[in-house]
Amino acid sequence: xxxxxxxxxxxxxxxxxxxxxxxxxxxxxxxxxxxxxxxxxxxxxxxxxxxxxxxxxxxxxxxxxxxxxxxxxxxxxxxxxxxxxxxxxxxxxxxxxxxxxxxxxxxxxxxxxxxxxx
Amino acid sequence: xxxxxxxxxxxxxxxxxxxxxxxxxxxxxxxxxxxxxxxxxxxxxxxxxxxxxxxxxxxxxxxxxxxxxxxxxxxxxxxxxxxxxxxxxxxxxxxxxxxxxxxxxxx
Numbered sequence: 001x002x003x004x005x006x007x008x009x010x011x012x013x014x015x016x017x018x019x020x021x022x023x024x025x026x027x028x029x030x031x032x033x034x035x036x037x038x039x040x041x042x043x044x045x046x047x048x049x050x051x052x053x054x055x056x057x058x059x060x061x062x063x064x065x066x067x068x069x070x071x072x073x074x075x076x077x078x079x080x081x082x083x084x085x086x087x088x089x090x091x092x093x094x095x096x097x098x099x100x101x102x103x104x105x106x107x108x109x110x111x112x113x114x115x116x117x118x
Numbered sequence: 119x120x121x122x123x124x125x126x127x128x129x130x131x132x133x134x135x136x137x138x139x140x141x142x143x144x145x146x147x148x149x150x151x152x153x154x155x156x157x158x159x160x161x162x163x164x165x166x167x168x169x170x171x172x173x174x175x176x177x178x179x180x181x182x183x184x185x186x187x188x189x190x191x192x193x194x195x196x197x198x199x200x201x202x203x204x205x206x207x208x209x210x211x212x213x214x215x216x217x218x219x220x221x222x223x224x225x
């Protein structure tokens with residue numbers, strides 16, 4: 001059974017940092033690219049970042065470039081998102097998703113809420 | 119960056135009716151790179167259709183996708199109460215992945 005479980009969300013002040021984790025099981029993690037996608041409260045979906053299966057390539061949305069860093073530990077089947085210089089507009093549910101057929105997202109985790117507020 | 123515009127914003131229909139959801143791209147999108155997702159309240163999105171017309175595993179055949187170029191359509195042939203959700207289209211291009219703003223289907 002495919003499983004993707006995010007953790008690490010919480011309330012953080014603007015300008016501070018937070019690291020999210022995504023634990024996976026049920027598939028060969030080291031064979032798949034992995035994404036982070038976020039959803040602000042009551043809003044639509046926004047792609048955040050992708051990391052290649054072997055970690056050699058990473059891409060970011062312009063809105064987070066230079067502030068967020070995606071990484072993975074294939075020995076632990078875990079994906080990470082380090083978020084620095086957080087802004088109020090980064091408040092969202094952050095989803096982890098496997099890259100499916102190269103260009104799509106499946107499955108998704110249940111998400112973890114990050115609230116940036118003073 | 120390719121912008122996806124979905125219409126209508128909200129669709130109110132009855133069980134058994136047919137729903138037609140539109141996704142229009144600001145420039146041509148390869149059908150290979152177009153997908154549809156369903157998101158129910160309080161849940162994560164679920165992949166329905168990829169490659170514009172291929173149903174994902176376990177998706178009922180009342181869901182179908184079509185289209186090419188800049189115009190894509192998700193059709194739900196016979197609505198059931200559990201189809202109430204927001205539906206998003208998504209495309210990939212040039213190492214960017216973008217979503218439409220969503221269509222809410224009320225039953």
